Amino acid sequence: MKRISLAECLASADDTKGMFVKEGALEEIPALLGRYFAGDSGEIPPLFLAADENTWRAAGEELERILRASALAVNGSYIFPAAGLHGDYALVEKLAALMKERRGNGNLVPVAIGAGTINDLVKCAAADCGLPYCCLPTAASVDGYTAPGAALLRNGFKQTVPCAAPRLVAADTRVLANAPAFLSSSGYGDLAGKLIAGADWIIADRLYALDPSVPGLMPVNDRAWTMVQVPLREELAAASGAAAGDKDAGGVLFEALGITGFALQYMKDSRAVSGCEHMWAHVWEMENLRCRGETVTHGHKVVMGSLAAAAFFECLFSGDLPEEQKVPSAAEREAQVEAAFSDDPLAAEAAKKTALAKLLDGEKRRSFAAAIRSVWKELDGALKRQLPSYGELRDMFVKARCPVLPQETGLSKKRIIASARKAQMIRVRYSVLDLAFDLGVFDAILSRIEESDVYLA
Ligand SMILES: [Zn+2]
The missing domain is CATH 1.20.1090 (Dehydroquinate synthase-like, alpha domain)
Structure with missing residues (x-):
């Protein structure tokens, strides 16, 4: 059966407009942000960076250096303590309040630097502020990056809180390969x-x-089936070296997980x-x-x-x-x-x-x-x-x-x-x-x- 290309998957995704999985994607972040977040005037709103201590070390520090050398402005960042971090809705509220304060009457681009939990926190906080966001993953660890909705603990219950998936995902395979x-x-x-x-x-x-x-x-549903199932066996074979730190395997794994999220965006059902x-x-x-x-x-x-x-x-x-x-x-x-x-x-x-x-x-x-x-x-x-x-x-x-x-x-x-x-x-x-x-x-x-x-x- 014919496969559906990443470009075709993106075309039927509601929220996500771009996904890039490659070695050196970090260096391209300023250009990608320009392509996906510039307003009518061509100006890119200032960025708000969110990470935890580990993911900041894994990719945040380098991103900060790259941004400093670019014309992009950073208007605030928040680094969560890594120990015991989990998807708690109280943290979403905290993050959203910070974003609102930084944003004032202007605009802001939240950037999630991290794995599943950081991405879920930023996804939900950005949606609370009505802002599309950018995801910079540090591990090919879940399929939730590109899924609409965030898995959060709210009022004592683990639930999927509805919120838009990221507008842009840029995964650097060097970063993915260094993940635990x-x-x-x-x-x-x-x-x-x-x-x-x-x-x-x-x-x-x-x-x-x-x-x-x-x-x-x-x-x-033929389209969702084709997106997820047709390439699955090949992807699993090619991704088996991801945990051993193989860059290509990590890239295959991340892209495959990302595409399953697009099937979710397309079907609006997790079947x-x-x-x-x-x-x-x-x-x-x-x-x-x-x-x-x-x-x-x-x-x-x-x-x-x-x-x-x-x-x-x-x-x-x-x-x-x-x-x-x-x-x-x-x-x-x-x-x-x-x-x-x-x-x-x-x-x-x-x-x-x-x-x-x-x-x-x-x-x-x-x-x-x-x-x-x-x-x-x-x-x-x-x-x-x-x-x-x-x-x-x-x-x-x-x-x-x-x-x-x-x-x-x-x-x-x-x-x-x-x-x-x-x-x-x-x-x-x-x-x-x-x-x-x-x-x-x-x-x-x-x-x-x-x-x-x-x-x-
Ligand atoms: Zn799952």
Whole structure:
């Protein structure tokens, strides 16, 4: 299938007008700012630089030198302490107040120098001020750079706050190559998760053709699919050296992650980039998963979610389907949600609504399950073309220096399996977990994973 070029991706992105991934992009920043931020008079508004202590050292200091030698003015900067920095909405408010003060009655171009957290803080603060901003990434660590919306902690809840993606992204591959290895391997994990997201979308597409009234199904959107899925295997192969500091691999990884963000800007829905592997990750984000005292990165959670999902697919589609078990009634389902989220009553309330919204009642569930069985072979074929085997996926992660053992991310096999139950309760988006649930084999598949010494070990 034909690929969609970066230029074509940009043409259908709402917010982002330019993305440059190359060695020496830092030196070109003054010219790029001129191209994307100059007003009618040709004048570039003064800049406001935001970074943390680490990312300032990684790229901010050099940028400051480059700017000093140019005609561009800097009107303020803010460097966050690096220790314990996270996407807290209070920091957005602080940053936005500073920008407003600096801006006065004039204009300002915020420049985010950093990885996911700094970018999210600046993205949201810039949007609060009604200003388009420039992103200067210091690590190919997440797909969120070019996505609309920022992942922030607000009123005690992690949520995606809607805000525009950057107008300009300029990634210097020399800077990306110097990023800590765990950040690059996190980006690799976030990208590899798209294999699973694609498999879930194939399920949602085929089942939509059977019965569009079932919640969470969605036909494949050709353009978004082509952007994300068509180049994916090649990108993953070319990006595996990113964590080892290979400049070209880091560049491939950043551009691939960026393009998945453009698919999001185009579709205004995360279906193209997120499936059940992200639902596992969200469960661990809600639980604030930590390992050796540090919060586990989003991308490493996606790695473990992808491995769990790959095991689930393999157990569901290899051999005969397990015998159908009783699917719970609404009252039984409520009790299951309460038991799964017994430590978090607020999350339990939200999950109850979601789980009940997608619970099919008796007759409908039975006829839907029969319809699924009638297309099983075709579905199996399409999924086997989309997905690497569990072993292949694990090898890809090892090569890219990602964690592959549960304990490397503070998890255990038992906890990953328990998290599958929660993952199936927190989103209506149809995934392989729902497929197994509607077939009445969800618990039996989890038992197959648990009993095997191949998976998650
Ligand atoms: Zn992600």
